[in-house]
Amino acid sequence: MLRFVLLIIAVVGLSGLPASAQLPTGPAGGPQRVAAALVAEGPVAPAESVALALDFRPEKGWHGYWTNPGDAGLGMTLDWDLPDGWTVSDPRYPVPDTLLISGLMNHVYEDPYGVLFAITAPSDAEPGTMVPIAVEANWLACSDRLCVPERARLSATVRVARASAEATARFDRWRQALPAPLDRPARFEEQAGSIRVSIPLPNGVALTEPHLFVEQKGVVDAAAPQRVLRQDGAVVFELQRPSGAQPLPSRFDAVLRLDEAGNGLAFTTEPGSVAPGGTPLDGAAGGLALPWLLLSALLGGVLLNVLPCVFPILSLKALALLRHGANEATARREGLAYTAGTTLAALGLGGLLLxxxxxxxxxxxxxxxxxxxxxxxxxxxxxAITANLVGLYQFAIPGFGARGSKAGETRGAFATGLLASFVATPCTGPFMAAALGAALLLPVTQALALFAALGIGLGLPFLLLGFVRPLRRALPKPGAWMERFRRWMALPMGLTALALAWLAWRMGGWTLLLGTSVFAAVILALLVRAGMRQQSGRPAVAAILAAMFVGVGAMLVTPHLVGEASAERDGVLPTQPFSAEALAQARAAGRPVFVWMTADWCVTCKVNEATAIETESVKQAFETADVVVLRGDWTRRDPAITRYLTERGSAGVPLYVWYEPGKPAENLPQLLSSDTLIHRAAR
Known part of the structure; x- marks a missing residue:
């Protein structure tokens, strides 16, 4: 009761404050309990945006409030004073904490926090001018015994420049505290006195202190216990409705807190069917998820070494140590440099993806x-690598060629690791799916740790070769066989080149294939000329540089060569193009559904299709069981397929999902067999 009285006093006092106040004020004109300042990240270019922040600093024992303060408290109100043509976005709040006092749930911030905005300059803003920005801000500061309305006219100056500011450390910290946006909506279903909210979330994402904050007031009873359940590819919250509540809105916004560190996800919920049941979540059960995900990423990286475009690189790099009689120090140095290259490349690709x-x-x-x-x-x-392996020319392919100084050897090993990591990304193989799927929703630091583990796994075989002497001793002694082996390694690399040419035809039609072939022929001719000059003892740098320039020209011309993609493939298994609507219709008809996500550049996908999917035995089993096959082609970017992959906890292809009528979806293994599919169809 005392809390309600204090809240009424606070609201009345807040409404009576004079609008012309210019300085921050607290109780009776004293110091603020939650101090505030308006800060800009830097200059802004015309027609572009720059970040603003309200920097709040609560005193010890005091707190501020989220946009929905909960059962008590008061949200912040803002009245901006902007120059003509300038606009400011809605506020973006960090993930709040829960504070239960006398049975009332509060959504609060007890530590310093920043509320972020984006301010946009008009296109006619004059570079070099200093623009004043001001806001009348009203907020509530509370302790566990007292609430005080506070207000201030806060101001900042933004400079107009020809280029916007770069990110600063302070604003980066505030951005990291924001909930990450979920790229698809959740679903909610109303039941008697409660609602069930289903949030698409891969099984590998840990939930150590989950709590659902609903942005709109009156939707749920904030103080009522929240029941959390795990389902396949989703987490379900069962929330109580307040007594005498108004009808539910057509949609509402929410934030899911994941853990005690304040990491969270922001999303919109829409009406829809929520599957019954689920496994109740033990608050501590998700604590070991990240270590297992890191192990999965590490093992997945190790298995990438068997890809036909990576194995020759790893093999020849290992034989280079034998050929040049590497000592213990050299072997370790090159092992570390190679693994640093694979790790940096994986981190770079992962960071760009995020x-x-x-x-x-x-x-x-x-x-x-x-x-x-x-x-x-x-x-x-x-x-070009194939031509080098068969001996048409000699070139210091990083790590394979000219050895001399320690620095040169280390740089060569590092560059080889970069190359191996870049060409090893066509697929998510075994162990990788759960780890990379979780990385798309985990906090940035944890996600980057998973990508780093993937890169370390890719470099691990060569790293072990460098540090474990018995492994090097187990390799055959140097001899003439090494040159023959080198030429044999041209076979998988040449097949890789042909597969990539075929993929160019699949993606861009005959025009792109013809253009690729012409560029390849010119480069090959230049490399052969370089080899002839090398055999006669003359310099070949000019021919090799010319080949590189032709490669750069190919990159510039390629976008203009992309034509109509090749016709859809004719397969053994009758399929329909994947879409969410087709999946819903098939499930509504009560038929089994096999969702098959693939891409022409995915090696694992093609192996599965040849050995397990496109077979007469599977076709007969599917026809008998009346199975609907929905095939999603991810060769070119497709947002609908990307959303579905993320929803099923996968960051890439292959992905195979089986839908039994009336039962939850089941992710099938990434390495398929015909027996697996026939067994599912016969159930």
Whole structure:
């Protein structure tokens, strides 16, 4: 009761404050209990935006409030004073904490926090001018015994410049405290006196202190206990409705707190069917999830070494140590440099993936292979490496060639690791799916740790070779066989080049294939000329540089060569194109559904299709069971497929999902067998 009285006093006092106040004030004109300041991240270019922040600093024992303060408290109100043409966005709050006092739930901040905005300059803003920005802010500061209305006229100056400011450390900390946007909505279903909210979340994402904050007041009883259940690919909250509540809105916004560190997800909920049941979540059960995910990423990286485009690189790098009689120090140094290269490349690709997704792009793992220019570049690179392996010319392919100084050897090993990591990303293999799927929703630091583990796993075989002497001794002694082995390694690399040329045809039609072939022929001719000059003892640098310039020209011309993609493939298994509507219709008809997500650049996908999916025995079993097959082609970027992959906890392909009528979806193994599919159809 005391809390309600204090709240009424606070509201009345807040409404009676004079609008002309210019300075921050607390109780009776004293100091603020939650001090505030308005700060800008830096200058802003015309027609662009820059970040603003309200920097709040509560005194010890006091707290401020989230946009929905909960059962008590008061949200912040703002009245902006902006120059003509300038606009400011809605506020973005960090993930709040819960504070239960006398049975009332409060959504609060007890530590310093920042509320972020984006202010946009008009296109006619004059560079060099200093623009004053001001806001009349009203907020409530509370302790466990007292609430005080506070207000201030806060101001800042923004400079107009020709280029916007770069991110600063302080604003980066505030951004990291914001809930990450979930790229698809959750579903809610009303029941007697409660609602069930289903949030798409991969099983590998740990939930150590989950709590659902609903932004709109009156939707749920904030103080009532929240029941949390795990389902396949989702987490379900059962929330109590307040007594005498108004009808539910058509949609509402919410924030899911994941853990005690304040990491969270922001999303919109829409009406829909929520599957019954689920496994009640033990608050401590998710604590070991990250270590297991890191182990999965590490093992997945190790298995990437068997890909036909990576194995020759790893093998020849290992034989280079034998050929040059590497001592213990050299072997360790090169092992560390190679692994640093694979790790840095994986971190770079992973960081770019997270940045693109944060910017609203629907992308997944191996997103770069969905771009024709990358495919053409890789095809030309594979062709050049093949020509080198068969002896048409000599070139210091990083780590394979000229050895001399320690620094040169280390740089060569590092560059080889970068190359191996870049060409090893066509698929998510065994162990990788859960780890990379979770990385799309985990906090940035944890997600980058998973990508780093993947890179370390890719470099681990060579790292062990460098540090474990018995492994090096187990390799055959140097001899003439090494040159024959080197030429044999041209076979998988040459097949990789042909596969990439085929992929160029699949992605861009005959025009792109013809263009790729012409560029490859010119580069090959230049490399052969370089080899002839090398055999006669003359310099070949000019010919090799010319080949590189042709490769750069190919990258610039490729976007203009992309034509109509090749016709859809004719397979053994009758399929329909994947769409959410087709999936819903098939399930509504009560038929089994097999969802098959693939891409032409995915090696694992093609192996599964040839050995397990596109077989007569599977076709007959599916026809008997009346199975609907929905095939999603992710060769080129497709936002609908990306959303579905993320919803099923996968960052890439292959992905196979089985829907039994009336039962939850089941993710099938990434390495399929015909027996697996026939067994599902016969159930």
């Amino acid at each position: 940045a693109l997704r944060a910017g609203g792009e629907q992308v997944g793992w191996a997103f770069q292979l969905q771009e024709p220019v990358v495919i053409v570049l890789l095809a030309l690179l594979a062709m």
